[in-house]
Amino acid sequence: MAVSKEELKKLILEKAINAPKPQLYVKDFYECDPDAKPREVKNAANELVKEGKMDFWSSGSTTMYAAKGRAKNEETR
Amino acid sequence: MAKHNTPMMDELEKGPWPSFVTDLKRQAEKSPQCWDILGQMELSFKDKITHWKHGGIVGVFGYGGGIVGRYSDVPAQFPGVAHFHTVRLNQPSSKFYNTTKLRQVCDLWEKYGSGMTNMHGSTGDLVLLGTRTEHLEPLFYDLTHDLNWDLGGSGSNLRTPSCCLGKARCEWACYDTQAACHGMTMHYQDEIHRPAFPYKFKFKFSGCPNDCVASIARSDLSVIGNWRDNIRIDQAAVKEYAAGNYVANGGAHGPKSTLDIQKDVIDLCPTGCMWLEGGELKIDNAECTRCMHCINMMPRALRPGVVQGATILCGAKAPILDGAQLATMIVPFIEMDPNNDFEQLVEFIESVWDWWMENGKNRERLGETMQRVGLPTFLKVINVDPIPQHVKEPRSNPYVFWAEEEVEGGFERDVKEFRARNAM
Numbered sequence: 001m002a003v004s005k006e007e008l009k010k011l012i013l014e015k016a017i018n019a020p021k022p023q024l025y026v027k028d029f030y031e032c033d034p035d036a037k038p039r040e041v042k043n044a045a046n047e048l049v050k051e052g053k054m055d056f057w058s059s060g061s062t063t064m065y066a067a068k069g070r071a072k073n074e075e076t077r
Numbered sequence: 078m079a080k081h082n083t084p085m086m087d088e089l090e091k092g093p094w095p096s097f098v099t100d101l102k103r104q105a106e107k108s109p110q111c112w113d114i115l116g117q118m119e120l121s122f123k124d125k126i127t128h129w130k131h132g133g134i135v136g137v138f139g140y141g142g143g144i145v146g147r148y149s150d151v152p153a154q155f156p157g158v159a160h161f162h163t164v165r166l167n168q169p170s171s172k173f174y175n176t177t178k179l180r181q182v183c184d185l186w187e188k189y190g191s192g193m194t195n196m197h198g199s200t201g202d203l204v205l206l207g208t209r210t211e212h213l214e215p216l217f218y219d220l221t222h223d224l225n226w227d228l229g230g231s232g233s234n235l236r237t238p239s240c241c242l243g244k245a246r247c248e249w250a251c252y253d254t255q256a257a258c259h260g261m262t263m264h265y266q267d268e269i270h271r272p273a274f275p276y277k278f279k280f281k282f283s284g285c286p287n288d289c290v291a292s293i294a295r296s297d298l299s300v301i302g303n304w305r306d307n308i309r310i311d312q313a314a315v316k317e318y319a320a321g322n323y324v325a326n327g328g329a330h331g332p333k334s335t336l337d338i339q340k341d342v343i344d345l346c347p348t349g350c351m352w353l354e355g356g357e358l359k360i361d362n363a364e365c366t367r368c369m370h371c372i373n374m375m376p377r378a379l380r381p382g383v384v385q386g387a388t389i390l391c392g393a394k395a396p397i398l399d400g401a402q403l404a405t406m407i408v409p410f411i412e413m414d415p416n417n418d419f420e421q422l423v424e425f426i427e428s429v430w431d432w433w434m435e436n437g438k439n440r441e442r443l444g445e446t447m448q449r450v451g452l453p454t455f456l457k458v459i460n461v462d463p464i465p466q467h468v469k470e471p472r473s474n475p476y477v478f479w480a481e482e483e484v485e486g487g488f489e490r491d492v493k494e495f496r497a498r499n500a501m
């Protein structure tokens with residue numbers, strides 16, 4: 001049984017805050033709810049960005065996610 | 078920001094070709110940060126290493142793509158390029174701009190950025206080169222409100238779809254490439270503006286197998302116009318070509334070039350499926366591989382058939398890992414109907430995405446995932462029946478793997494007993 005969207009967002013954010021690496025691929029969040037479809041996980045992670053709780057970190061070719069303030073930005077380094 | 082001494086850059090102005098160094102110098106009169114681009118490049122040539130740092134938390138609110146963060150690693154020396162972010166715009170289908178829009182975008186970019194642009198380089202996008210983080214939101218506001226224009230894709234997003242001229246200009250288009258490109262762009266706005274995948278994903282749309290947008294080489298999912306019936310032949314026009322009255326190849330080799338139909342067309346057909354019979358041109362259409370050669374050579378005599386649609390190919394990429402790869406033909410023919418919003422295409426796209434999002438590794442393009450699991454597995458998961466045309470070259474791999482349930486009687490059957498009932 002897949003968990004609710006709010007529950008999934010909570011699990012994703014917890015993982016983003018506690019994972020040893022600050023930047024995570026969307027696939028790293030799949031394990032937050034193995035029953036959720038990849039697209040549901042992606043949508044939940046993107047909502048967290050819209051809410052200002054996570055950031056997108058992008059190299060230009062790849063995009064990763066980080067809990068707000070965890071990933072280093074060039075300008076605040 | 079003043080002019081630097083750049084002897085190596087200056088070398089790049091010496092050839093007979095247009096030079097980006099000359100362009101940069103001209104633009105530097107208006108946007109002095111361009112002197113620092115040249116200065117930093119000179120230093121990179123000297124040090125034999127790039128001085129760009131890439132990546133970061135750079136973008137506009139709500140969007141996870143379209144802007145790529147670039148910073149100088151020697152900002153004290155070149156303050157004009159301390160930040161040098163690039164902005165990708167979603168170009169109009171077939172790149173039909175009007176001059177008003179082009180002027181507007183140039184003005185906008187001189188206001189907020191360096192004024193340097195890259196009109197459709199290898200990414201395919203219209204790219205605005207070089208701005209600072211604090212200019213991004215105001216730029217985006219003006220772009221969307223005054224120019225009614227949007228950002229394109231970058232990062233692990235669906236990249237800005239692109240298409241050939243299609244039915245707007247080209248009689249060979251087998252479907253409306255602009256309708257498909259615009260339709261998919263609108264349908265997948267979320268995937269373009271926010272990351273959705275293990276890595277980048279590209280669609281490109283060509284109206285016929287000439288594939289003018291090179292979708293077969295540079296898109297994960299390439300939609301190439303095709304026909305499933307016979308090449309249309311106008312035998313009277315064939316005779317005019319034979320008599321040398323019509324210019325070869327629509328005049329592409331000069332206004333006086335004529336055709337030797339046997340040597341220039343029939344002998345060059347890759348599948349050898351054409352011949353002349355009593356002055357008439359014959360084609361064994363079942364063997365035609367849709368290379369377009371004969372149609373390109375004799376456009377007044379030959380045309381694509383009338384049952385038109387598209388062939389879908391998957392898995393092309395330009396290198397980062399594993400080198401360049403061309404796409405593999407997956408679906409020989411689908412209908413491309415704008416009236417049902419390209420239903421068959423959408424269904425196919427989503428079956429590929431569902432599988433790749435689940436099974437693709439991080440930073441693995443669709444073509445690499447396909448190669449890793451093998452074509453038979455890929456065909457099975459997206460529910461396409463194998464056909465001989467899926468085999469890349471006959472004999473390069475003569476082995477056919479059967480699953481036990483596909484073999485009558487399974488692997489444990491008594492062959493002698495089976496043969497007694499079923500002669501070879």
Ligand code: HEM
Pocket residue numbers: 472
């Ligand atoms: C001068 C000596 C030989 C030459 C030039 C030669 C050449 C070839 C060539 C060109 C092929 C086809 C490869 C392909 O189509 O991919 C082949 C296949 C084969 N050869 Fe030879 N061969 C020679 C001797 C032999 C000998 C002495 C044997 C066995 C005792 C042998 C057994 C085979 C077998 C089993 C195949 C595979 C057939 C198949 O693909 O179904 N060959 N050989």
Ligand code: HEM
Pocket residue numbers: none
């Ligand atoms: C340790 C010993 C051997 C190894 C490691 C070995 C390995 C291989 C490999 C890798 C292939 C190619 C398979 C492919 O193309 O996918 C092959 C094909 C073949 N081998 Fe061997 N082989 C060995 C011994 C032998 C012996 C002793 C014979 C014959 C007396 C033999 C006859 C053949 C033949 C006829 C083929 C071609 C099969 C075909 O094309 O249908 N092999 N072998």
Ligand code: SF4
Pocket residue numbers: 241242243247248249250251283284285286287288289290302
């Ligand atoms: S790909 Fe075909 S249809 Fe499109 S512009 Fe080129 S020749 Fe014409």
Ligand code: SF4
Pocket residue numbers: 345346347348349350351360364365366367368369370371372
């Ligand atoms: S399109 Fe190519 S393969 Fe088909 S008949 Fe013409 S030359 Fe031959």
